[in-house]
Amino acid sequence: MELLLDVCLLCLVCAMKLVEITVRGFRGIRECRVEGLADVNVFIGRNNSGKSSLLEALYLASAAFSYDDSLYFGDKLRYLLNRRCDRSLSWSSDKSILWHGYDLSSPIGIELMLGDKKLKISLYERHEHPLVMLGRVPGHEEFDAFCPICSRIYNTERMSSATSFGSEVFQALDDATGGFAHVSRFLGSMVFLDSILRYRFELVERALWGRLVQRRYDKVVVNVLRRGYGVEAEGLTYIPLGKGGEGRFELVVQLPDAAVRVDDLGDGARLAVIWAMAAALLRDSVLLLEDPEVHQHPGGLAKSLEALLELAKRNGIQVFMSTHSVELLRLLREVVEEKGISTRVFFLERSRDGFVDVRPLSLEDSRLLEDMGVDLRFLDIL
Amino acid sequence: MLCEGKSDAEAIKVAAEVLGFKFRGTLAITDCGGVSGIREVAGYVAVLAHVSRKLKVISVVIDADECSLAERAYSIISSLKARGVDVEGFSEIHEGVFKGNLPAASLVVCVLGLMELPFRRHCLEDHFVKVLLIDGKLRESDLERFESSKEAFKGSFPQEGCQRGQQ
Numbered sequence: 001m002e003l004l005l006d007v008c009l010l011c012l013v014c015a016m017k018l019v020e021i022t023v024r025g026f027r028g029i030r031e032c033r034v035e036g037l038a039d040v041n042v043f044i045g046r047n048n049s050g051k052s053s054l055l056e057a058l059y060l061a062s063a064a065f066s067y068d069d070s071l072y073f074g075d076k077l078r079y080l081l082n083r084r085c086d087r088s089l090s091w092s093s094d095k096s097i098l099w100h101g102y103d104l105s106s107p108i109g110i111e112l113m114l115g116d117k118k119l120k121i122s123l124y125e126r127h128e129h130p131l132v133m134l135g136r137v138p139g140h141e142e143f144d145a146f147c148p149i150c151s152r153i154y155n156t157e158r159m160s161s162a163t164s165f166g167s168e169v170f171q172a173l174d175d176a177t178g179g180f181a182h183v184s185r186f187l188g189s190m191v192f193l194d195s196i197l198r199y200r201f202e203l204v205e206r207a208l209w210g211r212l213v214q215r216r217y218d219k220v221v222v223n224v225l226r227r228g229y230g231v232e233a234e235g236l237t238y239i240p241l242g243k244g245g246e247g248r249f250e251l252v253v254q255l256p257d258a259a260v261r262v263d264d265l266g267d268g269a270r271l272a273v274i275w276a277m278a279a280a281l282l283r284d285s286v287l288l289l290e291d292p293e294v295h296q297h298p299g300g301l302a303k304s305l306e307a308l309l310e311l312a313k314r315n316g317i318q319v320f321m322s323t324h325s326v327e328l329l330r331l332l333r334e335v336v337e338e339k340g341i342s343t344r345v346f347f348l349e350r351s352r353d354g355f356v357d358v359r360p361l362s363l364e365d366s367r368l369l370e371d372m373g374v375d376l377r378f379l380d381i382l
Numbered sequence: 383m384l385c386e387g388k389s390d391a392e393a394i395k396v397a398a399e400v401l402g403f404k405f406r407g408t409l410a411i412t413d414c415g416g417v418s419g420i421r422e423v424a425g426y427v428a429v430l431a432h433v434s435r436k437l438k439v440i441s442v443v444i445d446a447d448e449c450s451l452a453e454r455a456y457s458i459i460s461s462l463k464a465r466g467v468d469v470e471g472f473s474e475i476h477e478g479v480f481k482g483n484l485p486a487a488s489l490v491v492c493v494l495g496l497m498e499l500p501f502r503r504h505c506l507e508d509h510f511v512k513v514l515l516i517d518g519k520l521r522e523s524d525l526e527r528f529e530s531s532k533e534a535f536k537g538s539f540p541q542e543g544c545q546r547g548q549q
Contacts, residue, residue, distance in 0.1 A: 347433070359433050368429045372384070372412045382434045 016186045016284060017318050018058075020113035025100040026060070027053040030354030038342040040309065042329065043322045044377055045348035050356045051322035054348070055288045056080055058190065058320060060098075061110045061121045062286070064130035065188030067149045071197070071207050071278070077128060083196065091128050098123070100354055107156070112187075117178040126159045137172045140165055146173060148184060186285055191278050194290040198267045201274065205251050205262070208277045209238075217280035220307065224276045225253060228303025229269040232256055267295035272304035279311035286318050293325035302331045309335050326376060333363050347379040383411045383441045384426050390443060390494075390506050420444075420454075424461035431467055431484045439488045445505035446478075446495030455480040455491045500525055507531040514538055 022033040029050050034041075043051040063076035072079055080098060081089040089097065096102040107122040110130075120133035122145065131145035131154055143153040143162065146169060152161040153169055173180040197204060212218055218236050225231040234254045241248040252259040262273060271294075279287060289308075293301060305328070312319050323329070329345065336343040345366050347359040359379060361369070366376055374382065385391045391413040414426060423442055430440050446454045452474065459469050459482070469489055472482030480491045495504025496512055511531040514520040520538055528534040 349435075357435070359435075361429075361433060364425075365429045365433065368425050369433070372414070372426055372430075374412075379433060380435075382430070382437055 016114060016182060016316075018112055018114060018286070020111075021054070021058065022109070022111040023054065023057040024109035025103075025106055026057050026098065026108045026110070027100065028350060028354055029053050029057070029356055030100050032348070032356035032358065034346055034358050034360075036344060036360050037318075038344040040312070040319045040332070040336055040341055040343040041321070042332065042343070042345045043320070043348055044324070044329070044345060044379075045350075046377070046380065049348040049350045051348055052084075052290060055192065055290055055320060055322055056083075057110050058286065058288060059192045060108070060123060060130060061112060062187045062190035064121050064132055065148050065184040067129060069192070070189065071191060071204055072200070073203060073207065079192075083194065095125060095128075099125075114183060114186075115178060117176060119177050119183065122156070124156060124159065127154065131156065132173065134169070134172055135176055137168050139168055148188075189282065190286040190288065191282055192288040192290075193271075193275055193278055193292075194288075195271065195294040197274050198271050198295065201263060201270055202250075204274050204277060208281055209251060211281055212277055215281075217277070220280045220311070221273050221276045222253075224272050224304055224307045225265075225269060228272060228300040228307070229266070231265070231269065236262070268297060268300050271295060272300060272307075275304060275308050276311070279308050279315065279317060282311075282315055282317050284316040286320065287312060289319060289321035291322055291324065293323055293328045298327055298331065301328065302335075305331055306335050309339060309341055313339055313341055324377060326370075329366060329376060330370075333367065336363065345376065347376065349380045383443060384423060385411065385413045385443045386423075386445055388413045393506060394443065420457045420461050424458055424465060424467075427458070427484075427489065428462055428465045428467045431487065431489075434487060437487045439490055440484065441490040441492065443492045443494060443506075445503075446493045446497075447503050447505065450497065451478045451493040451495065452480075454493045458491055499531060501528075501530050503530055505531060507535040510535045 017037070017039070019037050020033065020035045021037070023029050024031050028048060032050055032054065034054065043054055045051055059076060060080060067075050069076050069079055077091055081091065081094055096104055099108060104125040107124045110121045112119045112121070121130050122133055123130045127147070129147050129149040131147050133145050134143065134153070137143065140153060143155050145154040145156050147154060152163050153165050154161045170180060177183040222233045222235060225233040231253060232255050234256065236251055236253055238249040239252050239259065241250045251262045253262060253265070262270060265273070275289070292305070296304070309319070311317070332343065343363055345361040345363070347361065349357045351357070361376070369376060383394065385394060391411045394411055414423060423444060427440055427442060430437060434440070442458060444454060444458070449457070459472050462469055467484065469482040469484060472480060472489070475481045478493045478495070480493070482489050494506045494509065496508040497504065499508050499511060501508070508531045511520060511525070511534050515522065520534065525534055528537060
């Protein structure tokens with residue numbers, strides 16, 4: 001019986017998937033709704049159409065449940081503030097850059113449909129953590145939001161809060177989300193892989209390598225290097241850094257006759273190592289991948305994408321990626337069709353006033369358009 | 383504008399140029415890479431109807447093949463319906479030209495072929511053969527030598543390119 005229950009719970013967790021996202025008042029987006037999400041979701045469109053902002057909005061939503069990033073050893077809000085250009089911006093003085101038009105008068109709103117449940121998350125300028133909006137909670141009518149980070153309920157009108165509340169609040173959250181603990185884990189453990197990471201391999205290495213080796217997923221990384229990048233990798237190991245080591249170690253790839261630091265691999269190979277490490281360890285969550293084609297030769301991209309999506313399927317990971325590459329779309333189509341992974345492409349077009357029009361495309365749609373000679377990146381001309 | 387093949391697309395471009403058509407909007411001509419099945423054509427129309435925000439008219443230029451003009455046109459509509467795309471008010475507005483309304487654009491289907499010619503299959507080249515007949519470059523009795531208007535047309539311009547022939 002216990003085993004059955006475990007299996008059922010596991011199924012519930014595995015079935016979790018975002019089916020719709022609505023973003024309001026964030027970055028360049030005044031409003032954007034993306035419906036009909038699949039296991040793999042690709043955002044395409046011209047520059048400044050809102051692709052990266054959508055990824056960031058999801059990442060912001062995840063900050064409601066887990067404030068610190070598992071890769072960057074820092075808080076997610078600070079990362080969002082400095083990700084595009086590191087100027088050491090802080091929440092207290094620079095938060096307005098996250099708001100559409102730098103207008104702090106309304107909260108940033110993110111609505112996520114998880115199956116048939118709608119989860120509303122808002123970021124108020126007076127509270128650094130995104131809040132989960134509550135429905136009406138009996139006995140706590142004056143409060144309309146919950147902060148999972150602070151474990152407090154909030155009145156967002158007055159921004160007053162209380163720590164004293166009963167299980168009714170969690171019941172309301174459970175009702176609204178269909179299982180708050182699962183949702184919290186699903187969204188909170190979200191990983192954001194952007195191309196900036198190629199310069200921060202030491203962070204990823206520190207965060208993931210121990211767990212990776214314990215489960216022997218280092219073999220996955222070796223495979224990616226061998227298959228996609230022509231590296232005759234036999235294994236990965238740690239060696240002391242510098243003379244005497246000084247207690248510091250770094251990761252190297254073991255070749256037949258030598259060893260090479262992972263830091264010294266080409267940018268594309270190093271990024272692929274990061275993707276494989278992150279996807280191998282992530283379970284039942286969301287992976288955000290920004291412009292994965294950056295620094296990638298098509299051969300390497302094909303193999304690393306294949307490995308990534310295989311892991312995503314096996315580990316119940318929903319993938320969101322932005323791209324400017326039709327080559328990537330073609331490679332993706334081949335991989336997902338072979339592996340039976342549901343995939344949708346969303347063409348984004350942002351109007352001057354920040355409303356983002358979204359055109360969903362199935363893989364078949366994208367193939368037909370390509371057959372007609374239509375370049376999907378220029379869909380706005382149609 | 384969706385055509386069945388490269389030569390059809392070329393013929394339309396040349397015809398438009400020769401006839402001096404001026405388009406108020408942008409005319410995009412795409413060949414469907416030798417597609418012969420209605421289902422594929424319907425697939426193209428359906429995806430355009432679904433993703434387009436700016437197209438005013440989606441048109442299909444297709445050979446009648448072994449069907450009548452109306453049969454061919456309505457088979458596209460049936461195939462679209464099977465894909466969940468309804469075309470309202472679809473009717474013939476000129477011989478071989480049919481028009482209806484998609485949710486956000488008009489659909490024009492132009493079926494090529496002249497039923498008066500004694501061939502089993504009808505296609506774009508029927509119209510070229512008709513011109514050759516009018517110009518006296520072919521006689522009706524000559525047609526018996528050919529299986530199709532494609533053959534008759536090629537037989538009349540053995541050494542010249544397609545574009546020259548179309549002109």
